[in-house]
Amino acid sequence: MHQVLITGATGFVGSALAANFLARGVKVIALSRNDPDSMRTINAVLTAAHGCQLDVSGAVESHLQIINTDFSKLETTLATTDLLGVTEVWHVAAEMSYSPHKLETAINTNVGNSARLYETVQQLAPNCRRFYYVSTAYVAGMAGGRVKEELHPFSQMVNTYQTTKWCAEQSLHLLALRNRLPVTIFRPSVVVGHRHTHWVHRNGFGFYMFQDAMLAVANAGKCDLAVDLLPEPRLDLVSVDQLCADACSLTLRNEDAGEFEVFHCAGGVEVPAEKLVEIWASVAGIRAHLGSPTTSIEQKFDRAVRLNQRFVRIEWRFDRSRLDAATGRKDPVKPLREEEVRALCSWYADKPSTTEVSKVPETAVAQVG
16 A cells, blocks of 8 residues: 655645545645644645546545644654655655745755655655655756756756755755665656646746736736747646656556656647747737837736746757656657647636636736736
8 A cells, every 4th residue: 555745735736646646545644834724735635636537535534644744843743653654755845936035945945855854754764665856847957958857967047946956856866875765856847737627726836927917917908918938939838637647657656666766747849939928818818929028018027927938938858758668658748739728728817718807816917017
């Protein structure tokens, strides 16, 4: 019987992973912050299960254990928790900020807490077979092009999140060399909603930052927009259901490689940036074209999306051949098509066919309007 210790179960990827594990009969121990009655975690997992069309109602009662955890007291908390049954760890929780002002916090969270969790599990969970760390494919840096499934000795980083994820990979590699517990670095590309239901957390991160900003432009009463992107680059989008399928296949594989692994959880490239701009705009009910921002609203839009703008101006091709071999996949993953991306954006905007700009978060309106 598998029992997975998971962090970040109230977030988008973490809740989806927890729901998928439970749906497959896997016992889950969720380490959750600021959740003394467990309801925040339970609600997140049930929401994710509904979004992924999974029935976990009975499993939540029988197979989900939630430990309210202050990471500053991680070792003490886990010392009083029965970890003998834990067979795998999925460390998903992270500091997501791009800001250089959050560098100290991000180092302590993404590097320090990851190392502490590894060392604590190494000591207290003798039957644990593997430590899975959810990183990001963009530790590859900003060169673009083909990227192999391997550690990168050096990469050009442009934000705190990238930098600290790269540091965490190096730290865990060193720990894996020194200890008996193997490590898998699991690197998703740009994670988007469920391929079929389109469910996603409406948090304005990553890919959806552009949709939020377009909706805010529409809410501000503007109908035309110049967007400073290049026409050709294609984003590597991986749906959350593909991510969960890959993660579960790795966890439940019959033979463990018993060594340090690096995998790209990539979805492939299909839709060029020029078409993405058209999709985001049409979903918001405005017109948009590629060009330099000149008006006040265009400049505000440009500032609102600047954190992720550079990642849409470059095309990466993330190799996932090692992941496919490890999970026994014979056919390549099919990239999301234009109509699927449009459906994802429409669901996020909470509209079947017409934009409801009243649902745009106030923070996005403040940024753009």
